[in-house]
Amino acid sequence: xxxxxxxxxxxxxxxxxxxxxxxxxxxxxxxxxxxxxxxxxxxxxxxxxxxxxxxxxxxxxxxxxxxxxxxxxxxxxxxxxxxxxxxxxxxxxxxxxxxxxxxxxxxxxxxxxxxxxxxxxxxxxxxxxxxxxxxxxxxxxxxxxxxxxxxxxxxxxxxxxxxxxxxxxxxxxxxxxxxxxxxxxxxxxxxxxxxxxxxxxxxxxxxxxxxxxxxxxxxxxxxxxxxxxxxxxxxxxxxxxxxxxxxxxxxxxxxxxxxxxx
Amino acid sequence: xxxxxxxxxxxxxxxxxxxxxxxxxxxxxxxxxxxxxxxxxxxxxxxxxxxxxxxxxxxxxxxxxxxxxxxxxxxxxxxxxxxxxxxxxxxxxxxxxxxxxxxxxxxxxxxxxxxxxxxxxxxxxxxxxxxxxxxxxxxxxxxxxxxxxxxxxxxxxxxxxxxxxxxxxxxxxxxxxxxxxxxxxxxxxxxxxxxxxxxxxxxxxxxxxxxxxxxxxxxxxxxxxxxxxxxxxxxxxxxxxxxxxxxxxxxxxxxxxxxxxx
Numbered sequence: 062x063x064x065x066x067x068x069x070x071x072x073x074x075x076x077x078x079x080x081x082x083x084x085x086x087x088x089x090x091x092x093x094x095x096x097x098x099x100x101x102x103x104x105x106x107x108x109x110x111x112x113x114x115x116x117x118x119x120x121x122x123x124x125x126x127x128x129x130x131x132x133x134x135x136x137x138x139x140x141x142x143x144x145x146x147x148x149x150x151x152x153x154x155x156x157x158x159x160x161x162x163x164x165x166x167x168x169x170x171x172x173x174x175x176x177x178x179x180x181x182x183x184x185x186x187x188x189x190x191x192x193x194x195x196x197x198x199x200x201x202x203x204x205x206x207x208x209x210x211x212x213x214x215x216x217x218x219x220x221x222x223x224x225x226x227x228x229x230x231x232x233x234x235x236x237x238x239x240x241x242x243x244x245x246x247x248x249x250x251x252x253x254x255x256x257x258x259x260x261x262x263x264x265x266x267x268x269x270x271x272x273x274x275x276x277x278x279x280x281x282x283x284x285x286x287x288x289x290x291x292x293x294x295x296x297x298x299x300x301x302x303x304x305x306x307x308x309x310x311x312x313x314x315x316x317x318x319x320x321x322x323x
Numbered sequence: 324x325x326x327x328x329x330x331x332x333x334x335x336x337x338x339x340x341x342x343x344x345x346x347x348x349x350x351x352x353x354x355x356x357x358x359x360x361x362x363x364x365x366x367x368x369x370x371x372x373x374x375x376x377x378x379x380x381x382x383x384x385x386x387x388x389x390x391x392x393x394x395x396x397x398x399x400x401x402x403x404x405x406x407x408x409x410x411x412x413x414x415x416x417x418x419x420x421x422x423x424x425x426x427x428x429x430x431x432x433x434x435x436x437x438x439x440x441x442x443x444x445x446x447x448x449x450x451x452x453x454x455x456x457x458x459x460x461x462x463x464x465x466x467x468x469x470x471x472x473x474x475x476x477x478x479x480x481x482x483x484x485x486x487x488x489x490x491x492x493x494x495x496x497x498x499x500x501x502x503x504x505x506x507x508x509x510x511x512x513x514x515x516x517x518x519x520x521x522x523x524x525x526x527x528x529x530x531x532x533x534x535x536x537x538x539x540x541x542x543x544x545x546x547x548x549x550x551x552x553x554x555x556x557x558x559x560x561x562x563x564x565x566x567x568x569x570x571x572x573x574x575x576x577x578x579x580x581x582x583x584x585x
Contacts, residue, residue: 064533064541065331161570168484168570217520221483221570222430224563225501225521227528229485239487258479258531259487266489266528269520270549271326279326287532301486307418307432308483308570 066286069093070271070279078114083201086281096202099288101211103268104198106231107178108280109214110188117144117184131160141174141184148172148186165300168309169218173231188214191232192297199234211236211291215265221308228269230261230298237261237292239299260290261298328548331355332533332541340376345463348543361550363473364464365530366457368493369440370542371476372450379406379446393422403436403446410434410448427562430571431480435493450476453494454559461496473498473553477527483570490531492523492560499523499554501561522552523560 071089076082082104090096110116124132124139128146132139135155142160146152149162149172162172164187173187188194195212202210214232219225230238238261268282303309333351338344344366352358372378386394386401390408394401397417404422408414411424411434424434426449435449450456457474464472476494481487492500500523530544565571 065329066532067327067329068529069327156567219568220485220521220524222563222565222568223482223491223521223524224561225519225524227521227524257487259482259485259489260532262482262485262487262489263528263532266525267330267532270328270522270525270529299486301484303484305418306484307421307423307481308430 064286066267066284068267068271069283069285071281071283072279073108073281075278076108076112076280078111078116080112081201082109082112082281083198083205086198087202087205089281090283096206096208096210096283097285098208099210099285099291100208101213101236101264101284101287101290102198102202103213103215103265103272103282103284104195105272105280106173106188106191106214106216107175107185109191109194110185111179113188113194115186115188116179117186119144119182119184131155135160137171141171141176144174144184144186145172148174163303168303173216187216188232192234193232195232195234195297209235209291211288211295213238213261213264213268215268217269228262228265228267230259230265233261233295233298235291235293235295236264237290237295238297240290264290326548328529328546330529330533331545331547333543333545334541335370335543337540338370338374338542340373340378342374343463344371344374344543345460345467348460349464349467351543352545358464358468358470358472358545359547360470361472361547361553362470363475363498363526363546363549363552364460365475365477365527365534365544365546366460367534367542368435368450368453368476368478369437369447371453371456372447373441375450375456377448377450378441379448381406381444381446393417397422399433403433403438406436406446406448407434410436425565430565435478449478450494454496455494457494457496457559471497471553473550473557475500475523475526475530477530479531490524490527490529492521492527495523495557495560497553497555497557498526499552499557500559502552526552 119140122140122143124143128139128142131142136157145160149164151163153161159170175185179185191214199212212234213230215228216231217226218229240258240260271282272279381402384402384405386405390401390404393404398419407422411426413425415423421432426434437447441447453476461474474496475492477490478493479488480491502520502522533544534541
C-alpha cells in the first residue's frame with residue numbers, strides 16, 4: 062500500500078460567543094492522546110463564527126425595500142434576506158429559499174448565513190476573516206502544545222450540478238490549500254492538464270465525514286498523516302475571478318449582465 | 324474522540340485495456356492484510372475507463388465543422404473537440420482550452436475526456452456506465468474475497484468559483500452517495516436547512532488525497548471505518564436538473580438560452 066491518513070472527530074460542548082476554540086481543542090484532544098506535529102485541525106465555520114460572536118438576532122433586523130422584494134421573489138424571510146444583503150458584495154439572483162451571493166469573489170447561497178445550529182431566533186454569519194482566525198488558532202495551539210499543526214476553517218456547500226453539500230476550505234493557516242501541479246508529468250511522461258489540486262477542499266470534505274450537520278456536536282476533526290501539505294508559506298485560501306471559472310465564465314460570456322444586476 | 328476512519332492508497336501497475344480491476348485490487352490489497360467487510364473502495368475513473376478500453380486514437384478522428392469552430396474560438400485541438408462533441412449531450416460554451424459539456428444532466432469540462440494519463444496520441448473518455456462498472460466490480464470482489472464492500476468511481480473536477488480540482492463520485496454500488504438529512508434536528512432542535520450531504524463526493528475527495536494526479540500510479544484507495552454509508556439499496560449516483568441547481572438555475576433565469584445553444 063502507498064500513503065495513508067486518519068481522520069478523527071472531536072466532540073465538544075455546544076459553543077457560545079466568547080468561547081476559546083484553541084483551548085477547547087487542546088483540552089478535548091489531550092484526553093485522546095494529544096496533538097502531534099503535522100496534524101491538520103479542521104474547524105466548522107459555524108462553530109468558529111458562534112465563538113467569535115458573529116450571530117445576529119432576527120427580531121433586531123429591519124428589512125429594506127430590496128429585502129422585501131427578495132421575500133416575494135424567492136420566498137425567503139425578509140429579515141434573513143436583509144442580513145444576506147449586508148453580508149454580500151452583490152446578489153446575483155436566487156432560487157426559492159436562497160439568494161445567490163457574491164462575497165469576496167466567491168459565490169455562495171445566502172452569503173453563508175445559517176439558521177441551523179444557531180440559538181432560537183438568531184442566525185450565524187460567516188466568520189469575519191477565516192484566514193486570520195486560523196492564524197490565531199494556530200498560534201494559540203502552538204503556545205499550548207508546542208506542536209506545529211495546519212489549521213483549516215471549513216464549510217459545507219452546494220456545488221454546480223452536484224446533488225448534496227460537500228466540504229470546502231474557507232480559511233487556513235500553515236497549510237497549502239491549493240497545490241500547483243503545473244510542470245509535473247503524468248504516467249506516460251506528458252505534462253499534466255489538471256494543474257491545480259484543491260487540497261484544502263479535499264481535506265475539508267474528509268473532515269466533514271466525521272462531523273455531520275445535525276445534532277452531533279463534532280465541530281472539529283483531526284487529520285493525521287497528511288503533514289506533506291503543511292507549509293510555512295501559507296497564504297490562506299485563494300479565490301478565483303468569475304471570468305477564470307469554467308461555470309461562471311461561460312455564464313458571463315452568455316450574458317455579461319449576470320454579475321451586475323443592481 | 325468521536326468517530327474516525329482511515330484512507331489507504333493502493334499502488335498498481337499502469338493499467339491497459341482488458342485489465343481486470345477487481346482482480347488487481349484483490350491481489351494488491353491481499354499483500355497488505357486484505358479487505359474487510361465495510362471497506363469502501365474508491366477507483367479513479369481514468370483507470371477504470373482505460374481498463375474498459377474507453378480510449379480513442381486522436382489520429383483516427385476527423386473533426387467536423389463544429390469542432391473546427393471550437394478550435395478557433397477556444398484554442399482546443401479540433402480532434403479533441405470532436406471527441407468532446409460526441410461524448411456530450413450539448414455544448415454550453417467554453418473558455419480557452421476547455422469546452423463546457425452537458426452530459427446526462429451533469430456539467431463538466433471537455434465531457435471528462437482526458438489527455439493526461441493516456442498513452443501517447445490517445446485520449447481517455449469517461450467510463451460508459453460508472454454505476455454498472457461499480458456493480459460489476461462489487462460482485463467480482465465479493466466472489467474473490469467474500470467481503471461486502473462499497474464501490475465508488477471517482478473523478479477530479481473543478482467547481483464553480485473554487486480554485487483547483489477536488490474529488491467527486493461519478494458512479495457507485497453498495498453505498499449511499501447522497502444522504503438525506505431532511506427531518507433531522509440541529510443542535511438546538513430546529514429542522515436542518517442543509518438537507519442533503521454529498522457523502523460520495525466527500526469520500527471521493529478523501530480518496531483523492533492519497534491518489535494524486537501525476538505519475539504516482541495509485542488509482543485505488545481503501546476507506547476503512549465508514550461502513551455506516553454502505554447500503555443494500557444503492558441507486559448509483561443521482562444527478563440534479565439544471566433548474567434545481569443554485570448556480571445553473573440562476574444562470575438560466577438570467578438567460579434561458581444558456582442551455583440551448585445549438
